[in-house]
Structures are given as C-alpha cells and as structure tokens.
Amino acid sequence: MSGISKSQVSRLCAEIDGKIATFLERPIEGDWPYLWLDATYVKVRQDGRIVSVAVIIAVGANAAGRREVLGMAIGPSEAETFWTDFLRKLARRGLRGVKLVVSDAHEGIKAAVSKVLCATWQRCRVHFMRNVLAHAGKQGRRVVSAFIGTAFAQDTATAAHAQWRQVADQLRPRAHKLAELLDDAEMDVLAYMDFPPAHRTKLHSTNPIERLNGEIKRRTEVVGIFPNENAITRLIGAILLEQNDEWAVQRARYMTLESVATLGDDPLVSLPPVAAA
Numbered sequence: 001m002s003g004i005s006k007s008q009v010s011r012l013c014a015e016i017d018g019k020i021a022t023f024l025e026r027p028i029e030g031d032w033p034y035l036w037l038d039a040t041y042v043k044v045r046q047d048g049r050i051v052s053v054a055v056i057i058a059v060g061a062n063a064a065g066r067r068e069v070l071g072m073a074i075g076p077s078e079a080e081t082f083w084t085d086f087l088r089k090l091a092r093r094g095l096r097g098v099k100l101v102v103s104d105a106h107e108g109i110k111a112a113v114s115k116v117l118c119a120t121w122q123r124c125r126v127h128f129m130r131n132v133l134a135h136a137g138k139q140g141r142r143v144v145s146a147f148i149g150t151a152f153a154q155d156t157a158t159a160a161h162a163q164w165r166q167v168a169d170q171l172r173p174r175a176h177k178l179a180e181l182l183d184d185a186e187m188d189v190l191a192y193m194d195f196p197p198a199h200r201t202k203l204h205s206t207n208p209i210e211r212l213n214g215e216i217k218r219r220t221e222v223v224g225i226f227p228n229e230n231a232i233t234r235l236i237g238a239i240l241l242e243q244n245d246e247w248a249v250q251r252a253r254y255m256t257l258e259s260v261a262t263l264g265d266d267p268l269v270s271l272p273p274v275a276a277a
Contacts (some may be wrong), residue, residue, distance in 0.1 A: 013234065020237035023244070024072055028090065032070070033263045034192070034199075035119070036209040037109055039078050039215055041235075044226040053229070054078050055216070055236055059209045063097065065253035065260045067208070069240045070095065074229050083112035091116060099263060100195060102206055103199055105131075105188075125204040135178055144178065147171065152204075157193035164190060188271035198259040199229040204262025212243055 039056045054077055058070040071090050075082040087095075088091040098119040103109045104127040113121050129145065147167045154160040164186050172179035192203040202208060216239055226232045247254070 007042070016234055016238065017230070020172040020233065020241060023241045024233075025093070028060075028070060028094035028096075031063040032095055033063065033097055033099040033260065034061040034203065035070070035095075035098050035117075036060070037083075037101060037103040037113075038206050038209045038213055039106075040213045040220075042220050042226060042232060043224070044229060044232060046228075050172055050225055051076075051231070054082070055232065055269060056083065057212065057240070058086070059212065060095070060098075061202075061254055061260075063260055063264075065255035065257050067247045067254040069244045071211075072233075072237060072240060074232055078106055078108045080108040080186055083108045087116040088111050100191065100203060102192075102203060103248060104206060118203060120191050122203060123185060124192040124206045125192075126207065127205075128185055128189050132178060132181055135181065136175070140175070144171070144175075149181070153188070154193075155197070157190065160190050160193045161186065161262055168204045196259050196262055198262060199255055202255070212240075215239060217241070 008175055036059045037056065039054045041052050041054055043050055044053055045051075053225050055072065056078065057072050057073070059067060060070045061067050071086065071093075073086045073089075075083070098117050100120050101109075101113045101117060101123055102122040103113075104124045110121060113119065116148075126197060129148070132148065133141045133145060137257065151160050151164040151167060154163055164182065168179045168182040168186075171182070192200050216236055219235065219239055220226075220232075223231075223235065226235075
C-alpha cells in the first residue's frame with residue numbers, strides 16, 4: 001500500500017492490539033459447563049531462528065447455551081506447565097462451573113485439567129478412532145470401526161459401556177492390543193454419555209474447535225513465518241474475535257436453554273436471570 005506512513009501503521013496496529021487484548025483478557029462471567037481445548041502450531045522467527053510454537057485455544061459453552069472463545073496463549077510446546085498456567089489464568093478471569101473438558105489425549109492437557117478444574121475429561125472420539133484404526137491394519141479397519149460404532153450408537157451410558165466391553169472381548173482373541181486400547185480408553189471416550197442426549201453430538205469430539213483451527217490454519221498459511229509473537233496474537237486474536245462476534249449475533253443458541261438447565265443440581269436455580277424473567 002502507498003500513502004501510509006510508518007506512524008499510521010503503528011497507530012492502526014496499536015488500536016487492533018488494544019481491542020484484541022481487551023477481548024482476550026475480559027472477565028468470564030457465569031457458569032461454563034463445557035470447555036473445548038485444542039492447539040495449532042505456527043512458525044515464528046526467534047533470535048534469528050525459525051521455530052514452531054503452539055497456539056492453544058479455549059472455547060466454552062455457558063449456562064445460557066451460548067458459545068464463546070474464552071482464551072488464547074502462545075508457548076514453545078504443549079507442556080503440562082503451559083496448559084496449567086493457561087487454565088489458571090482462565091480461572092482467575094472467572095471461569096467456573098466446568099463439568100466436562102473435551103480435548104485430545106495430550107498428557108499435558110490431561111494433567112492440567114486434573115490440577116486446575118474439578119471436571120470430567122472427555123477424550124476426543126475422532127482422535128481415539130484414528131489411533132485405534134492405526135493398529136487395526138488396512139483390511140481390519142472397516143470391521144473394527146463398525147464394531148466400536150455399535151457402542152457409540154447406544155442410547156444410555158450403561159448400554160454404551162456394556163457394548164464397549166463386549167466389543168473388546170470379541171476382539172481380544174485375535175487383536176489383543178486393540179482390546180487393551182479399548183480397555184484403557186473406555187471411561188474417557190464414553191464420558192460424554194453421562195451428559196444430556198441433546199448435547200452428545202457436540203461433546204464427543206473436538207470438532208467444534210477443530211473447525212475454528214481450520215480457519216486459523218488457512219489464514220496463517222498465507223503469512224508463512226511470523227516476524228514475532230505479537231504478530232501471531234494480532235492475526236489469530238483478530239480471527240478469534242471475529243468468530244466470537246459471529247456466534248454472538250446468531251439467533252439460535254448452540255445448546256437449548258432447557259437442555260443446559262438440566263446440568264445444574266436444581267434446574268430452576270440454574271436458569272439464568274433472562275430466562276427466569
């Protein structure tokens with residue numbers, strides 16, 4: 001672009017940075033029963049080198065059934081200390097009422113969730129299936145996928161767990177390793193079954209946040225290598241702010257008010273003031 005001075009560019013960037021900082025550091029109000037966590041990686045210049053850094057993101061659904069982007073952070077890797085610090089910052093900003101955290105099986109996330117949040121952890125079903133099918137061999141993938149799918153098709157948590165164990169026992173004689181994987185993952189992969197049926201399609205995987213990460217990847221690939229971390233925050237923060245604004249103006253709630261109300265100990269008490277009026 002021509003006709004724009006360096007000072008004007010600096011002023012525009014400062015305005016953008018201010019808006020993004022306000023957005024990412026805003027108080028988190030009310031209860032947030034569901035939290036999705038995920039990370040994506042981008043390249044940045046540091047001390048004359050090009051390195052890959054993790055950009056971690058949190059998306060939540062509140063007691064009114066609305067979705068919001070709750071936070072973002074940049075770090076060298078998805079280490080437990082990084083995730084723990086991130087979740088503690090969310091808690092200091094007001095995050096509370098979390099009942100289920102959905103993520104992949106990264107050990108750093110799992111450890112941080114157990115330290116900071118008194119919540120159930122849901123292992124992303126999609127990531128789990130990729131891991132399982134990698135051990136099934138090309139010829140056995142379709143059969144194994146169909147077998148495990150019968151557990152996901154059950155209507156209740158009790159039936160899902162019973163079917164899961166039956167599938168594991170059927171696989172055990174010929175595929176002991178697969179059976180062990182099912183044994184170890186049962187409680188984590190089926191955790192979402194203990195929540196309202198109307199929510200389960202949104203809770204069994206990180207798909208809600210994966211789509212957001214896909215948009216981030218699309219936009220960051222145009223840049224290629226970021227000059228510094230501030231530039232990462234500026235671009236990705238703007239994408240998150242834009243997405244959050246889109247969710248805010250959508251007329252339909254991500255989850256119905258009535259279905260979210262059942263998560264409280266007392267459904268009537270858990271209804272937000274707007275609904276009660």
